[in-house]
Structures are given as structure tokens and as C-alpha cells.
Amino acid sequence: xxxxxxxxxxxxxxxxxxxxxxxxxxxxTPAAPAAPASSAPAADQSAAPASPSAPAGxxxxxxxxAGGAAGAxxxxxxxxxxxxxxTIPFKSGSKDGxxxxxxxxxxxxxxxxxxxxxxxxxxxxKVPYFIRYTVKNVGTTxxxxxxxxxxxxxxGDNTEAQGVAVIxxxxxxxxxxxxxxxxxxxxxxGCAIALxxxxxxxxASAEYWGDPYxxxxxxxxxxxx
Numbered sequence: 461x462x463x464x465x466x467x468x469x470x471x472x473x474x475x476x477x478x479x480x481x482x483x484x485x486x487x488x489t490p491a492a493p494a495a496p497a498s499s500a501p502a503a504d505q506s507a508a509p510a511s512p513s514a515p516a517g518x519x520x521x522x523x524x525x526a527g528g529a530a531g532a533x534x535x536x537x538x539x540x541x542x543x544x545x546x547t548i549p550f551k552s553g554s555k556d557g558x559x560x561x562x563x564x565x566x567x568x569x570x571x572x573x574x575x576x577x578x579x580x581x582x583x584x585x586k587v588p589y590f591i592r593y594t595v596k597n598v599g600t601t602x603x604x605x606x607x608x609x610x611x612x613x614x615x616g617d618n619t620e621a622q623g624v625a626v627i628x629x630x631x632x633x634x635x636x637x638x639x640x641x642x643x644x645x646x647x648x649x650g651c652a653i654a655l656x657x658x659x660x661x662x663x664a665s666a667e668y669w670g671d672p673y674x675x676x677x678x679x680x681x682x683x684x685x
Contacts (some may be wrong), residue, residue: 478652479488506592536680542566546682547598551671552606558599559608560647563666563684565592566613573632586655588624589663590633596647603642609635610670613654613663614683621654621663 534546545562569588595608613621626633633651642648654663667685673681 462661466492474506514580534673534682534684539683539685542684544684545596548642548668548682549669549672550599550603550606550608552603555601555603555606557597557601557603557606559603560579560596560598561608561609561668561682562596563591563593563668566590566666566684567592568602569632574624576630576632579624583655585658586622587659587662588632589621589654589656591652591654591663591666593648593650593652593666594647595638597638597642597644600644603638604640606638606642608638608650608670610668610674612618612651612667613652614665614667614671614685615656615661616664618665621656623651624655626653 462650494538522612531545531547534548538546540546540563542563542565542615545560545567548561551555567590569590571583571585571587573588574583574586587622591613594613597603612623616620626635633653635652638648646673652666654666656663666682667683669681
């Protein structure tokens with residue numbers, strides 16, 4: 461039985477997003493049914509496979525899932541166009557692998573899209589953007605059930621957009637752990653939610669800040685725009 465989703469948001473402190481309950485690295489998590497609704501603070505989304513398309517009002521690319529052979533490892537602070545693939549080292553528990561990560565679209569949603577998450581006044585006046593991305597295993601390690609999160613939005617002035625973590629099934633922006641049998645050549649889709657403070661401001665880019673791109677210093681993550 462599918463359970464309704466709930467959401468929790470990060471709180472802005474001195475103009476900077478505070479991500480409560482984040483993991484420092486990429487954790488390995490067994491596949492399991494969606495958890496019951498919860499209000500515990502978190503920073504990553506979990507739900508079902510994502511739709512890569514971007515309807516009117518968003519912007520992105522029709523590029524396929526992150527593909528091709530593994531290239532040179534992306535450097536901290538490197539910038540990519542939407543649809544371009546970054547080859548990244550990925551660690552999950554005792555497993556070391558390599559992924560091709562591609563942000564395919566940054567899709568503008570409607571405030572009404574968040575109604576199902578029951579966030580109420582916490583998101584009043586804010587506009588959700590859905591960051592669509594694909595993940596491909598371009599290494600030799602089986603990364604079944606690993607969790608690829610650490611994707612956030614950046615506003616036009618390069619400040620961090622507030623994020624929303626989803627617990628349960630949220631069809632507008634589904635995301636879950638890598639599936640069983642995620643070996644070389646396998647790919648899947650993911651999604652992250654970022655909030656613009658008003659309709660006059662947009663989420664202009666997306667940043668991956670997972671290990672080893674998670675330095676507290678600015679400019680260390682990988683950016684797509």
C-alpha cells in the first residue's frame with residue numbers, strides 16, 4: 461500500500477540554508493517500502509523513480525540518462541550545462557564506485573504542488589523547483605541500494621535555495637535508493653526539491669555537494685545551469 465508523503469524543510473539562518481539531519485557522505489541503505497509520514501528534519505528526498513521531462517515553465521534538456529563511458533573525474537567547483545555528465549567518485553559504506561551524474565532539468569512547479577506535503581505556512585509564497593537528474597554506474601562496483609542525494613538548488617545570486625525533504629511517496633518529485641543490481645551500465649533517475657522565495661525569483665542552477673565535493677568552503681560543489 462502506498463502511503464501519503466509529508467515534507468520537512470530546511471531553515472534559513474543568516475541567509476544560509478541549514479541542512480538538518482544530513483549525512484556527511486553517501487550512505488548505503490537497504491531497499492524498503494516508503495516509510496510512514498514523519499516530521500523529523502532531514503535534507504534528502506526519498507520516493508520512487510523520477511520523470512526526466514520538463515513541462516512548460518521549466519527549463520532543461522532532452523538529453524538521455526547520464527550515459528557514455530566514464531570520462532575524466534570532475535573537479536571541485538566545475539560547472540556544467542544542463543544535460544552534461546559529470547564523472548564522480550562515489551563511496552557507499554565499504555564500496556567505492558564511479559558514477560555519471562547528469563542534471564537534465566530544473567523545472568518550475570506550482571505552489572499547489574506542495575499541498576500534498578502538508579507544510580502549510582512554512583512554504584507560503586514560495587515556489588517549488590524540481591531538479592531532475594540521472595545517475596549511471598560507469599564503474600565496476602555493484603552499488604545496489606546506495607543512496608545518491610546531496611543535490612540542492614541555487615538562486616540567481618548564487619545563494620542556496622531552501623530545500624524540502626520528502627518522506628514517503630511524492631509523485632511530483634520521486635527519488636529513492638539505487639535499485640538492486642545497479643552494476644556497470646545501469647542507470648536511474650532522481651529528483652530534488654528547491655524553493656524560490658517568491659514568483660519573482662527563480663532557482664537558476666543545481667549543485668551536487670556529496671563527498672568529495674562537500675567542503676564547507678564555497679565553490680567546491682559541482683554546478684549545472
